[in-house]
Each structure stands twice: as structure tokens, then as C-alpha cells.
Amino acid sequence: MMDAPEGLPDLAPAVAAVGLPGSLHAFPDHPLDPQAWARLLARAREQRLAGLLLSALDDGSLPSTEDQREAAATLHVEQMRTVLHLEAELLDAIDALRQVGVDVRVIKGSAVAHLDYPDPALRAFVDVDLLVRGSQFDLAVAALLRAGHTRRFPQPRPGFDARFSKGASFKTPRGAEIDLHRTFVMGPFGLDVVLDDLWKDSPEIFTVADVELPALSRECRLMHACYHAALGDVVARLVPQRDVAQLLLSGRLDRDRVRFLLERWRAQPVVALAVRTTWATLALADIVALSAWAHRYIPSPKAAQELALYHDPQARYAEKSLAAVRAIPSWRDRVAFVRALAFPDADYLQGRPRGVARLRRAALARSRSRNVQ
């Protein structure tokens, strides 16, 4: 998140909270001066909040000039144009995957926009996210490659994707990004997610251009939103936090199912952090069961250490990957995991030799510290 220049309050969190019940954020009762407006518009662009900004101008909660309203409307049109192009890519990708029998769930942007917001125009996004089963991951990758997409980074070794990775990223022929996920995040918390649970719940269906698309259940969408908000970026972005609030304040969650997933995935540190951060950022006064629990929850020192790794701007893929070792149940798999990352195929090494060197050093340091204990 950008720091606010001195003397200029950052109104982006207030925009991210527009329309949420119980937010204590307030806007000035007069139109912003040109400098403050320019900063807010830049933040709305960077954080993809044009829909909510326009909503605040339309309902009068943020007074505006004609020019400001026009600028917000123009930004919104720009963000929605992107969204439509991405949904066209989404439909093509789904088509390619269905043709080879890959079971798929649409996750994040498009699914959340259609299912969890009162108007999908309030939720912008910049890529397409799909979830597939580990057992069908290689089939899905092959289908997307056949459809003309380019994989951005190869897997370290054959079979790594299907067993350990968060997923793979693709560029479509028209330049859009498609992220194919196996789990929610890399690192230890990603490997703790019991993937079968994502597929056990009935999918929730939404429609894009008359095509029915399957999303995760509402409870799994909440869990995913929490992983995204808590671990997706070094500093939490506003849209994933809005997603968390949108889902939690919907009043339509099965609380027992959420509690079950929290415990089974050992996700308490992640969800508590996401909910606490969301409540603070969006200044939410309303209390729901999960927010009350989140404010009381204290993570273990080990969990706190693992969380810190996700927020360390210096921590790279290598460190996060190595930290994931503890979440791999069998020793054989642990060896395969470390071996793949420390001694990957030549294709994987192209462009990231320093990352691999860091991993080898980290693996060595870890093994030394274990010997001392």
C-alpha cells in the first residue's frame, strides 16, 4: 500500500468500505481539493476501487465536482473493459479444460464479483484464477498450452506441480494472465489446506455470458479470501480485505463448516490475521462470531514466525518453499520436495539461478541448525 503524503489523509480504505454496514469511516462533507482528489483517484486505480469510488460519489457520501465524477466514471469504464476481456479469456479457458474432462472451479475475481457483491461492477480484477485438482493438474496445463497459452515459469521437476506447487501462471495469446491453482498460497499454509475439502462441497454456480460456471462454496470462498488477504501480499491489498468483509457480513455462512475448515486446515493464524486486518482497515464496528474470535486469538510462536515469512519483503520463493517442508507429511515427499527445488531441471533454472542458490544455502543452514539441536 502506498504511504500517504504528509498532510493528505488516505481515503482509499474508506472507499474500500463503501456500502458495508458498520464501517466507521467517513468522508469530508465537501469535494476534495485537486491534490487530494488526484491522490484518491491514483489510489483507486492502484487498488482497483473505481466501482466503489463511483458508488460513493453517486450516493453523495463523498461530495464531488462534475470533473471528479467524470474522472471516476472514466476510470470505472477502463477497469470494467479489462474485466470483460478477462471474462472472455475465462470462458475460453474453461472451454479448453472441459473439453479434456478437467474439473474446474473459478476462484477469486470473477466468481466473487458475481456471487458476493450486490453488483459485479463493484469488484474489478486483473487476471483469471482457476482451481483444478492436483491429479488433473498436468492435464490442465497441457490443455492450456494446446489452446495457445504460454507458461510463464516451468515446474522445477516433472510431477512437482501436481504434488507440491501453489499452481502455474500462463499468458494467453491476447496477453492476459491466467493463474491455474492447485492450492491457495505457496509455503506452509498452502500445503496445510486439505484440498479434498474444496471439492467435497457442492460448487456454487454463477453465470457469465449465459455460460454456467462453478465456484467454490461460500465457506471455501471465505477461507480463500482470508488466505489472499493475509498472505497474498507483503502489505495486504484493499480488495481482498473487502472480499473478506463482504463474505463475513453477508450473514449467509455456515458457521459450523467454517469452524471445521479452520481447524482441519490449521488455518487459525491466517484467518485471524485476515479478519483482524480487515476489521482495522475498514474500521468495522459490527461484531460477528468470527471477528470476536479473531481478536482474541493469539498464534503460537511458530505460526507467528511462519506468518512473518509471508510479510518479509526480503523473503523469496526459496525461503517460503523451504518453510513449507514442515507441512509435508511423509519423509519421502519431503526429500522429493527439497530435491526438486535444490536441484531443478535446466529449464527451471533459466532466469532464476540466484533463487536456487539461496534455496540451497537455506537448506544447508536448516540442516545445520537441526544437527545442533
Add this chain to the structure above:
Amino acid sequence: MTAEPAASRPASSVAPADVARAEGVLWRRAGVGVVALPRAGDDVLFLQGSAAAVWLLLDRPRSFSALVLDLAEEFQVDRETVAADLVPAVDDMLARQLLRRTPA
């Protein structure tokens, strides 16, 4: 509507058939209008004014006269003025494959 002119327009013939949104159109409310992308197209179209109003009213198929009535009421304008404005807008949307005709 901001996009290239339609290559060829059919003669004005919206009435008396009903009109409906064409299948497979991606769309969102955006700014002061609606953005729409036919599945077969590459360009996102920006519908404003009467075109956006028509799109939003067509959440189910309607007759042309019902569209005129609704818009005349919404904008407090006489029906003849609305109809004169609507015919080219609907024709253009038909030509761009945003709308389709349905049996009356």
C-alpha cells in the same frame, strides 16, 4: 455507443417484434453507462444514454412499444420523441449483435 460504425445496418425494423439481449454477451454497468462485449467480438462497446437504458431494461425480452413506454415514463419525455431516438439505437445494437429479435 462508442465503437466503429456497424458495417451494415438492417433497415429499421424493430417494431413490432420483441427484442432481447443476444446470447453470450459479457457486460457490466460502467461509469454512466454499460460496457458490453459480444462473445464473438474483440472490442468492448460502451453504451450510453438510450442504448444503456435499453440494455438495462432488457433483463427479459420486451416489445419495442413496451420499451418506449418505460423510457418515456422514466425520462418524462413524450413517446414519439423516445421512439424516434430508440429506433436507430436498437437497430445499431441489433447490428452489433448485442440484441436479437424474438417472436412478438
